[in-house]
Amino acid sequence: MFKPLxxxxxxxxxxxxxxGCATREGYxxxxxxPRRGAVVFHDAQSTEGxxxxxxxxxxxxxxxxxxxxxxxxxxxxxxxxxxEDSQVGLVILKCGAQHIxxxxxxxxxxxxxxxxxxxxxxxxxxxxx
Amino acid sequence: xxxxxxxxTMIGSLLLGGCFGSQQAQMxxxxxxxxxxxxxxxxxxxxxxxxxxxxxxxxxxxxxxTLDPANAEKLASPEMMFTDNATASVAxxxxxxxxxxxxxxxxxxxxSFSYGxxxxxxxxxxxxxx
Numbered sequence: 001m002f003k004p005l006x007x008x009x010x011x012x013x014x015x016x017x018x019x020g021c022a023t024r025e026g027y028x029x030x031x032x033x034p035r036r037g038a039v040v041f042h043d044a045q046s047t048e049g050x051x052x053x054x055x056x057x058x059x060x061x062x063x064x065x066x067x068x069x070x071x072x073x074x075x076x077x078x079x080x081x082x083x084e085d086s087q088v089g090l091v092i093l094k095c096g097a098q099h100i101x102x103x104x105x106x107x108x109x110x111x112x113x114x115x116x117x118x119x120x121x122x123x124x125x126x127x128x129x
Numbered sequence: 130x131x132x133x134x135x136x137x138t139m140i141g142s143l144l145l146g147g148c149f150g151s152q153q154a155q156m157x158x159x160x161x162x163x164x165x166x167x168x169x170x171x172x173x174x175x176x177x178x179x180x181x182x183x184x185x186x187x188x189x190x191x192x193x194x195t196l197d198p199a200n201a202e203k204l205a206s207p208e209m210m211f212t213d214n215a216t217a218s219v220a221x222x223x224x225x226x227x228x229x230x231x232x233x234x235x236x237x238x239x240x241s242f243s244y245g246x247x248x249x250x251x252x253x254x255x256x257x258x259x
Contacts, residue, residue, distance in 0.1 A: 048243070048258075066243040066258045068215035068235050081214065088210040090235075090244035092258045098162030102256045104208030116208060120162045 022046075024111045026129025028101075030056055039129060041065065044111050053093050053101070061101060063093035070106060085109050091117075091127075103127045152241045154257040158184065167257055169193065169234075172241035179220045181230070189230060191222035205233045206254060209246045214238075222247070230255070 024044035028037040035056040043049025048066040055061060067089035072081045086108050093101040098120060105115025105127055115127040152172040156165040163184035171177040181189040201217035202210070211217045211233075220232040232255075234245035247255040 047237075064258050068212060068237055068243050070212045070214065072214045088212055090209065090256070090258055092157060092256055094157070100157045100159060100162045100256070102157070102159065102208055104210050106210070118159070118206075118208060120159055 024129050026127060028053060028055065028103075028117065029126045029128070031124045031126060037125075039127065041111075041129060047087070051091050051093060053095075055095060055101075059095045059099065061093035061095035061099075063091060063101075065089050065091040065105075067107075083109070091115070095119075101125070105129075152259055154242075154245070154259045156181065156247065156255045156257045159254040159256055165255065167232075167245075167247075169242060172236070173239060175216075179222060179232075181222055181224070183224060183226060183228065185226055187224050187226035187228070189222040189224035189228070191220055191230070193218045193220035193232070193234065201233045201235075204231065205246055206248075208256075209233060209235070209244075211235055215243075218242075220247075 022045045024041040026039045028039050037053060037055040039051060039053040041049060041051050049064065051063045051065050053061040067087040069081060069084040070088045071085040073083035073085065075082050086106060088106045091103040091105065095101060101117055101119040103115045103117035105113050107113025113129055117125040117127055152169045154167050156167045165181055165183045167181045169179050176194040179191050179193045183189065196217055196219050198211035198213055198217040201219060216236050216238045218234040220234060222230040228249045230247040230249050232245055232247035234242050236242040242259045244258045
């Protein structure tokens with residue numbers, strides 16, 4: 001069941017690698033039926049960037065994400081943030097006509113994270129990357 | 130160094146830092162998928178004006194202000210997350226169509242906005258990533 005998805009994820013990742021960006025791959029799990037889609041974060045080491053996804057129903061989506069700092073290290077003297085240990089953020093994906101998926105997520109300094117998503121059709125997804 | 134050059138550099142830095150100017154985002158209706166536009170003036174400031182144009186064509190105008198992230202979280206959907214190490218804002222917009230939008234917005238402190246969400250009086254949610 002997941003083989004075509006793995007191939008699609010690989011193609012998405014190859015396209016991303018060819019464009020020279022740091023990417024992070026992940027999955028969008030449907031919370032009602034046992035199926036999953038693929039997601040690739042481009043510019044994954046940046047605080048914001050673009051996202052591509054292939055939903056379990058074959059629908060392709062493109063969108064972007066942006067983040068804010070969650071857990072941080074603060075310099076004692078300047079009181080400025082010098083390291084973001086984790087971030088939270090929001091992804092919005094534009095899929096087919098009038099179909100929007102949005103995901104709130106949390107990720108660590110290495111880029112690994114999870115989140116929860118909902119869409120205009122009333123479906124819910126879990127995001128792991 | 131030439132004082133004029135220093136002055137221009139300072140102005141340029143402020144503009145790049147989001148203290149002046151405006152910031153725009155596409156706002157997606159989470160019920161029907163339609164796209165509206167939201168524009169925030171002086172996005173680096175703690176308060177300012179905000180405007181929008183709904184997919185139906187009606188214009189909206191309002192203002193935003195900073196609030197405690199914990200309070201912002203109470204107003205927002207579960208997907209919209211805030212932290213104590215960033216700045217949360219709330220905005221109210223009145224639209225020509227009779228809609229009233231209440232928005233929560235998140236950003237890095239001192240920078241322009243990262244993402245946000247609005248809700249109208251009918252409960253319809255609108256999401257945006259800047």
